[in-house]
Amino acid sequence: MPIAAFSVNGGPIRTGKIFGDQIIDLGEASPGFPTSIKAFLAAGDDALQRFRAVTIDDATPLPLASVRLHAPVPDPEKFLGIGLNYADHGKEGEKLGLEIPKHQKWFNKQVSCIGGPYDDIEKPAVSDQVDYEVELAVVIGRTCRNVPRDEARSVIGGYMVVNDVSARDWQFRSPTVTLGKSFDTHGPTGPWLTLDEEIDDPHKLTLRTYVNGELRQQGNTGNLIFDIYDQIAHLSQVMTLKPGDILATGTPAGVGVALDPPQFLKPHDVVRLEIDGLGHIENKVVAA
Structure with a gap:
């Protein structure tokens, strides 16, 4: 439960x-x-x-x-995301001039962006390219450092749904994407924390995004380029991971910036994100 x-x-x-x-x-x-x-x-x-x-x-x-x-964890010490971590999303990224990564590409989402599972997402007046990204969020369960891959699951507390909302214009104008990933309300999470012991295999979960009832994204965590255990092993070489830290593990294809023509979020849109076994979050877009 x-x-x-x-x-x-x-x-x-x-x-x-x-x-x-x-x-x-x-x-x-x-x-x-x-x-x-x-x-x-x-x-x-x-x-x-x-x-x-x-x-x-x-x-x-x-x-x-x-x-x-x-939000299950509104105040983690760290909220980290990995870029272009599904093969199909990597291919659509290539069309935008991005390279499929040979190494894990991590960025910060400032913790002030975290919102609840049914809270509004604000479209800032300074961005016209607000986008959605359905992701499996891994929540660290115990303090750890230098975790071997084969022990990585033992440090996972549980899992959530997260929308890695991205202001693409702010994201792409800087070598570091933190600002474009960190606007207030641009990290809705939830609807609750499903404990690791409740999930047979976190690499067999289907993710979906609907915008106003239209299916935009559908993928499976089995298609991660760098899987969850690789991610934990990699990050823990650099930093101590602590209880409550959130790792957003990547998004599948179908983000708005890669559609033809691009389709960004606008006020009154309703974004619903689902992950099988974890529930859903649903957020209305409002003008800031």
């Missing part, structure tokens, strides 16, 4: 356990339970055992439709 960040009627954000279309407050079900998902991950095996033990009978269940879901 996933773990979520939620609130009721504008009250404080709490952690909850999802049971189908219901959620229970983990603080009520297990007094003293960590009050954030990042703290839950940092608490390690003890918190995980407590989470596993909670049943729907341990607290008053609430209909999911009656609560507001928030």
